[in-house]
Amino acid sequence: MTYDTLYAHILEKESYLCVGLDTDIRKIPSHLLKEKDPIFEFNRQIIDATLPYCVSYKPNIAFYEALGAKGWESLQKTMEYIPKTHFTIADAKRGDIGNTSSLYARTFFDPSASGFDFDSVTVAPYMGSDSVLPFLEFENKWVILLALTSNQGGSDFQRLQTPEGPLYEQVLRTSQQWAGADRMMYVVGATQTQDLAHIRTLVPDHFLLVPGVGAQGGSLQEVSRIGMTSRCGLLINASRSIIYASNGQDFALRAGEEAHKLQQEMAQYLQQYRGV
Numbered sequence: 001m002t003y004d005t006l007y008a009h010i011l012e013k014e015s016y017l018c019v020g021l022d023t024d025i026r027k028i029p030s031h032l033l034k035e036k037d038p039i040f041e042f043n044r045q046i047i048d049a050t051l052p053y054c055v056s057y058k059p060n061i062a063f064y065e066a067l068g069a070k071g072w073e074s075l076q077k078t079m080e081y082i083p084k085t086h087f088t089i090a091d092a093k094r095g096d097i098g099n100t101s102s103l104y105a106r107t108f109f110d111p112s113a114s115g116f117d118f119d120s121v122t123v124a125p126y127m128g129s130d131s132v133l134p135f136l137e138f139e140n141k142w143v144i145l146l147a148l149t150s151n152q153g154g155s156d157f158q159r160l161q162t163p164e165g166p167l168y169e170q171v172l173r174t175s176q177q178w179a180g181a182d183r184m185m186y187v188v189g190a191t192q193t194q195d196l197a198h199i200r201t202l203v204p205d206h207f208l209l210v211p212g213v214g215a216q217g218g219s220l221q222e223v224s225r226i227g228m229t230s231r232c233g234l235l236i237n238a239s240r241s242i243i244y245a246s247n248g249q250d251f252a253l254r255a256g257e258e259a260h261k262l263q264q265e266m267a268q269y270l271q272q273y274r275g276v
């Protein structure tokens, strides 16, 4: 999916919501456990309920890998179920020597090899250019590079001072030599709003994937006020606060309601902050 298409979907839906499919077999409603594929059944109903309110889905690969071959199968079926109108993110946080990264890239981007055809994958920048470039060899596919993550431990390395500023700033500067705003996004946690204005000066046009709203306590309004560009430039992820809004028979209905609430707020912020 191109930048323009993603932006068009954001305007059409009045939403920049990404629903995180962090589907944990230990947390889904017990009545689903009798299904042949409980994980897929859960995702299918969550997707049906949230589709009108979001522009993106982000399955976190850990939740599927942890179940072995069956988990990969549930992920495959989920990906086939998500309509092409929605931007898909393989949250895998990959990155290795070039030779190995090219196989990770095939895993998520080459349907003839793996069956998967994600729009993007999250990548850790730590191993540098040759660990990231193989993901960019696939046309129209995106790298979402970890910059300043939402967790406390993110400060252990990302905020370490270098002569040119904190390490995460170096990630933002150097990686712009690898790809532009049409192929690269950055992860900035919703818990990091104190640095968001500064981050915007370094990457004024890029989309930011912002997780940490909801269960981690980040503020949707603050992120939107500080981080929104004239073409939105934000994908805001919420996982647990949507998909586990209820663990009863009404789980999908409640997930839809949570997503709708966020979408309504987003519609207002798109009016209020875009182009400010």
Ligand SMILES: O=C(O)c1cc(=O)[nH]c(=O)n1[C@@H]1O[C@H](COP(=O)(O)O)[C@@H](O)[C@H]1O
Residues within 6 Å of the ligand: 020, 022, 060, 091, 122, 148, 149, 150, 151, 187, 188, 189, 211, 212, 213, 214, 215, 216, 237, 238, 239, 240, 241
């Ligand atoms: O790359 C991510 O998506 C990510 C980066 C980050 O800094 N913080 C973060 O929480 N995430 C992911 O975003 C999701 C957040 O989930 P909730 O806290 O349940 O909304 C999880 O899948 C995390 O793995």
